[in-house]
Amino acid sequence: MVGLLRSLLGGWTVVVPVIAVVLLALTWGRALPGAVVALVTLVLAGSVLAAVHHAEVIAHRVGEPFGSLVLAVAVTIIEVALIVTLMADGGAKTASLARDTVFAAVMITCNGVVGLSLLVASLRHGIAVFNPEGTGSALATVATLATLSLVLPTFTTSKPGPEFSTAQLTFAALSSLVLYALFVTTQTVRHRDYFLPITRQGEVITADDHADAPSARAAVFSLGMLGLALIGVVGLAKGVSPTVESGVTAAGLPQAVVGVVIALLVLLPETIAALRSARRDRVQTSLNLALGSSMASIGLTVPAVALASLWLSGPLVLGLGALHMVLLALTVVVSALTVVPGRATPLQGGVHLVLFAAYLELAVNP
Incomplete structure (x- = not known):
C-alpha cells in the first residue's frame, strides 16, 4: 500500500508539470474566460508543489548548499526571461518593470x-540556529547588489530621472555578475561549510539522515521535471496576470500590486521549500534559499535587462523612490542584527514579517 501511494505521488509530480506546459502552450497570449482562469490557477498550484518535490530530490542528491542554489538559479533564469519578454512586448509602459520585480x-x-x-523554526524547536558567517556574507552581497543597482540610479546625474547612463549600466551589470560569481564560488567551493545547516551545539550537518539519497538518474530526471514545473509556474502566472490586473483596477488599487502578486506566485516554490527546511530545523537551508534567490534576482536580472536595453526602445528605470529606499535600508539593518548572533527567537521572525506587511500595505496604499 505504501509503495502504491509513493508511486501515485511520483506520477502526480510528473504529470502536473507536463499538463502545465501543455496548458501554457494552449493559452499563451490569449484572453482567458473565468473557467479557464480557475483551471490555470489550479494547475499553477500543482506545478508549485511539483517543483518543490523535484527540488528536494535534487537537493537530497547533491547536498547543501548546491540544492538550494539549483532552485534559486532555475527560478531566477525563467523569471528573467519573463521580464525581458514582457519588456519587449510592453514598450515604454514597462520601463520600471525590472526594478519593481527585483525589489x-x-x-x-x-x-x-x-x-x-x-x-516556524523557533516556535517548533525553541530557537532557530544558523551559521552567521555564511548568512552574513550572503546578506552583505545582497545589500551591495541592491544598492548598486536600485539605489544609486536615483542619485546619478548623467541622465535625467532614476536611470543609469550606458557606461553606468554596463558597470552595474558587470559588477552584479562578478559579485554573484564570487559568492557562488565561496558558497560551493572555498567555504562550503559556512552554508551547511548546523546543530544546536554548532556542529555542521553534512547530510540528511532521514532517507537514502536518490540515484543520479533520479536526480537528473527531477532536474528536467523541475525545469518543466518552473516554466509552467512562471508562464501560467503571466497568463493569469490580466485577470489579476483587471481585479486590481476594479478594486481601485495601484498597478504596482500586480507585480507584487505575480512575484508572490513565482516565488512560491522557494517559499514552500524554505518552510519545509525550517520545520526540519534546517534553518541555514531556508536562509540559503531566501538570500540566494534575492541575490540571483538582482545578479542575473540587471545584466539581462542591460543587454536587452541595446535593442529595446524606451527608458530603463532602475532607481527606487524614497519610500522604497527607506524600506530597503531598514531591511538591511534589521537583517544584519538578526544574522550576527547566529540564532533567532520568534521575535526576530515577527520583526521581518512586520516589515514585509509594511511593504504590502504601502504597495496597496503608497
Whole structure:
C-alpha cells in the first residue's frame, strides 16, 4: 500500500508539470474566460508543489548548499526571461518593470521568507540556529547588489530621472555578475561549510539522515521535471496576470500590486521549500534559499535587462523612490542584527514579517 501511494505521488509530480506546459502552450497570449482562469490557477498550484518535490530530490542528491542554489538559479533564469519578454512586448509602459520585480523579490525573500522560516523554526524547536558567517556574507552581497543597482540610479546625474547612463549600466551589470560569481564560488567551493545547516551545539550537518539519497538518474530526471514545473509556474502566472490586473483596477488599487502578486506566485516554490527546511530545523537551508534567490534576482536580472536595453526602445528605470529606499535600508539593518548572533527567537521572525506587511500595505496604499 505504501509503495502504491509513493508511486501515485511520483506520477502526480510528473504529470502536473507536463499538463502545465501543455496548458501554457494552449493559452499563451490569449484572453482567458473565468473557467479557464480557475483551471490555470489550479494547475499553477500543482506545478508549485511539483517543483518543490523535484527540488528536494535534487537537493537530497547533491547536498547543501548546491540544492538550494539549483532552485534559486532555475527560478531566477525563467523569471528573467519573463521580464525581458514582457519588456519587449510592453514598450515604454514597462520601463520600471525590472526594478519593481527585483525589489518585490528582495522584500519577499529577505522579509517574508526569512521571517516565516525563523518563526516556524523557533516556535517548533525553541530557537532557530544558523551559521552567521555564511548568512552574513550572503546578506552583505545582497545589500551591495541592491544598492548598486536600485539605489544609486536615483542619485546619478548623467541622465535625467532614476536611470543609469550606458557606461553606468554596463558597470552595474558587470559588477552584479562578478559579485554573484564570487559568492557562488565561496558558497560551493572555498567555504562550503559556512552554508551547511548546523546543530544546536554548532556542529555542521553534512547530510540528511532521514532517507537514502536518490540515484543520479533520479536526480537528473527531477532536474528536467523541475525545469518543466518552473516554466509552467512562471508562464501560467503571466497568463493569469490580466485577470489579476483587471481585479486590481476594479478594486481601485495601484498597478504596482500586480507585480507584487505575480512575484508572490513565482516565488512560491522557494517559499514552500524554505518552510519545509525550517520545520526540519534546517534553518541555514531556508536562509540559503531566501538570500540566494534575492541575490540571483538582482545578479542575473540587471545584466539581462542591460543587454536587452541595446535593442529595446524606451527608458530603463532602475532607481527606487524614497519610500522604497527607506524600506530597503531598514531591511538591511534589521537583517544584519538578526544574522550576527547566529540564532533567532520568534521575535526576530515577527520583526521581518512586520516589515514585509509594511511593504504590502504601502504597495496597496503608497
